[in-house]
Amino acid sequence: MNRLIPLALAALLAGCASQSQVQLMGRDSGKIYGGLVQSDGYGASILSVTIEGVGYSGPMIRTASSDSYGFIETYSYGRRHSQFGAIQSYGDSTAYKALLTSPDGKGLRCDLSSGGGGQGGGVCVDDQSRSYDLVFKGQ
Numbered sequence: 001m002n003r004l005i006p007l008a009l010a011a012l013l014a015g016c017a018s019q020s021q022v023q024l025m026g027r028d029s030g031k032i033y034g035g036l037v038q039s040d041g042y043g044a045s046i047l048s049v050t051i052e053g054v055g056y057s058g059p060m061i062r063t064a065s066s067d068s069y070g071f072i073e074t075y076s077y078g079r080r081h082s083q084f085g086a087i088q089s090y091g092d093s094t095a096y097k098a099l100l101t102s103p104d105g106k107g108l109r110c111d112l113s114s115g116g117g118g119q120g121g122g123v124c125v126d127d128q129s130r131s132y133d134l135v136f137k138g139q
Contacts, residue, residue, distance in 0.1 A: 021034070022034065022047065022135070026132050046060065049134075056102050060097075093113060
């Protein structure tokens with residue numbers, strides 16, 4: 001029976017992985033390009049996009065958020081009791097940075113933000129200074 005616990009835990013954690021559809025549009029055209037954000041459920045995400053037949057891929061890292069965390073401690077002098085607690089507030093905005101490369105050495109740099117709910121957007125710039133607007137939404 002105890003041998004099944006690690007398998008059940010692995011199955012539970014594997015369910016935390018997710019992916020989001022990505023769309024990019026160059027600021028100099030109306031052409032739409034696609035891609036994916038894949039999360040392993042452990043905090044690591046990979047952004048992959050294809051532009052004009054060239055695939056770019058790289059890590060998407062959380063750089064800032066509006067989350068906060070605090071501690072509370074109270075004392076009662078009369079009966080010598082004290083209490084301790086912790087509070088966490090999840091904000092509704094998170095900033096990300098993604099540095100993508102292609103097999104032929106081209107680069108794409110993205111600054112993104114998420115407003116919660118697994119959706120967000122941002123701007124990507126390639127090595128030729130071409131800008132792309134990017135949006136993503138979780139599935």
